[in-house]
Amino acid sequence: MGVMCEAEAGAKKTMIRVREFDVGRDLRAVEELERRCQVGMSGDQNPDDNGGARKKKTKKGMSLYVEQIGDPFSRIRHAPDHVILVAEYGDEEDIVGVIKACTRMVSRGKTKKKQSPSSSKQQCHQFVKVACLLGLRVSPSHRCKHIAPSNASKHDSALTQIICRRLGIASELVRRAESWSASRGASHATMATTASNTASLALFTGPRFAYAPFRRPVFLGHPVHRHRARLPRAHRVLRLPPPLAAAAYAALLPPAAAEFQPADLPALLAHKLTLGTYLAIERSGPARGPPSYALLSVWDATRSLRLRVGGAPTLLRASLAAARALDRNAPWLQLPSVPDIFRPFGTYLLYGLRMSGPEGPALLRTLCRHAHNVARKNPACAVVAADLGPDDPAAAAVPHWPRFSSDEDVWCIKKLRVNGGNARDDDDDWTASSPAGVLFVDPREF
Incomplete structure (x- = not known):
């Protein structure tokens, strides 16, 4: 299943195909993509700067880099329900994007009273199902489409103009990951990045996805x-x-x-x-x-x-x-x-x-x-x-x-929609709630 998008007005529409990861078929390609590409979330850097490692700013002029070791499933394998989605573009069979997602039951940090349908008594409801979106990556060669005007000389770089337009690969991966999460019953989706990763924050907190900055561990x-x-x-x-x-x-x-x-x-x-x-x-x-x-x-x-x-x-x-x-x-x-x-x-x-x-x-x-x-x-x-x-x-x-x-980390959150309709109404707005006393960071997803 994919989505059609235009690289330029009047240009030929190109298909972005998003499918589930296949270990035997995709392992090497995903490992190579993670090694060389810029990551769209979790604070990962340009490969020219740091080979795709997550960067946490520490002291002035110094940074702490976090690098995963080889295993694409390392941050999601401990969740009972998880998925890796890969994207292909146009007629190419190469993988040009990847995202990981998992769902888990976590505490809200408070006790919510909920009416039992079979009894007039109120029951305590402390846990909610939350989706985590992790490791969004888009190939450097497919982040933008470069088109030279037809009247520009092929060899005259001074006259050649480059029109750059994002292809929507990252957006489609996020959209499909959210759809997968909602189908698994998740009421909220979360992602983590760093304050210096403006590209990631712009993608997730922009009008398309409308995540809200939430916690700052x-x-x-x-x-x-x-x-x-x-x-x-x-x-x-x-x-x-x-x-x-x-x-x-x-x-x-x-x-x-x-x-x-x-x-x-x-x-x-x-x-x-x-x-x-x-x-x-x-x-x-x-x-x-x-x-x-x-x-x-x-x-x-x-x-x-x-x-x-x-x-x-x-x-x-x-x-x-x-x-x-x-x-x-x-x-x-x-x-x-x-x-x-x-x-x-x-x-x-x-x-x-x-x-x-x-x-x-x-x-x-x-x-x-x-x-x-x-x-x-x-x-x-x-x-x-x-x-x-x-x-x-x-x-x-x-x-x-x-x-x-x-102190660079930023957690963002949003309420997921049901079948493309309104946001779930079985829970109050966690995105606007004040922090609980303790923020529990699960080491399995670090």
């Missing part, structure tokens, strides 16, 4: 060095088995207190890439007042993505290299030397961060140090990072370095 990263971080003696760190971890989250972070918390949180906590869920408490109990605690889980993302810092001045690179050399030759100095972050490196993601009580921030810092000690055992991991809502109190307690952190 902050990415907080801290380097992993070779030496063990010391934990306060007054704090005790407990590792919770998955069933107990799920019970702890149900009690300490209920769906009504968090946005985008997945309904399958127990499965996430039991996933093989969740290295552990940790609870920190005071050994002697609270001196006075309510008890304090901190809770977080650690996800191994070293197998699915790589990060890299770009744009660093030469002097900084040299000084960090010297610190590493000194640390290797004089380890007794216990220098917290920074790994080589100017080459691709892996990361552990912290998720489900929660704290409470007067000692909560200190306990959360202890858990972050414990996560650092877990990460230092993996040579592929150079940074421990967390994605949090800017208003989350945990954001102020998480240790981080500015060069590994970013």
Whole structure:
């Protein structure tokens, strides 16, 4: 199924064919497209600048690049319902565009009362089905149509005029992804980009699709060095088995207190890439007042993505290299030397961060140090990072370095329509609601 579009008034109409991805037929083509093309969302950059990596602005003159490792399904395979759509253009059989989408049940961050059709009692409705649109890519050679006027000399570049018109490939991919999502029962669609990606924001928030900027999570990263971080003696760190971890989250972070918390949180906590869920408490109990605690889980993302810092001045690179050399030759100095972050490196993601009580921030810092000690055992991991809502109190307690952190991310959202008609009316306008206390960032879709 495709859509017809004109490259120029009066020109021959050309078909854009959008179909589902076929692994045996399309894998190599999609991998090549992701390697070389400019991405229309998620902050990805021009291939001439950075090979298609997602770029998060950090310090002035420096950027943090996020690169996926090879697997086209890496960000959607954990969702029970997902799809990859590819686009072909005209008579060509080459793939010129791709988009990924998945649906999942997530919390709204509040409890909505809903009338039961069989009873006069009201029922709690905490979860909604949301679609995530990811990895939109359009081939650089098919973003625009270049046409030279018939009266211009073929070899006279000074006289030749180029008329450039977008072909609508990205728009058709987004439209088809939204249609697929609505057919799966999703009431909202979301996408993520960066504030500096004006092309992506213009496409999604423009009049054609009318997404609304929604949430602004902050990415907080801290380097992993070779030496063990010391934990306060007054704090005790407990590792919770998955069933107990799920019970702890149900009690300490209920769906009504968090946005985008997945309904399958127990499965996430039991996933093989969740290295552990940790609870920190005071050994002697609270001196006075309510008890304090901190809770977080650690996800191994070293197998699915790589990060890299770009744009660093030469002097900084040299000084960090010297610190590493000194640390290797004089380890007794216990220098917290920074790994080589100017080459691709892996990361552990912290998720489900929660704290409470007067000692909560200190306990959360202890858990972050414990996560650092877990990460230092993996040579592929150079940074421990967390994605949090800017208003989350945990954001102020998480240790981080500015060069590994970013506040560039922008989440956008829209209500989906039913069969091309009006937007769904079975839910109030989430797009205009104020943020909940906690923004839960699922590490499976990072």
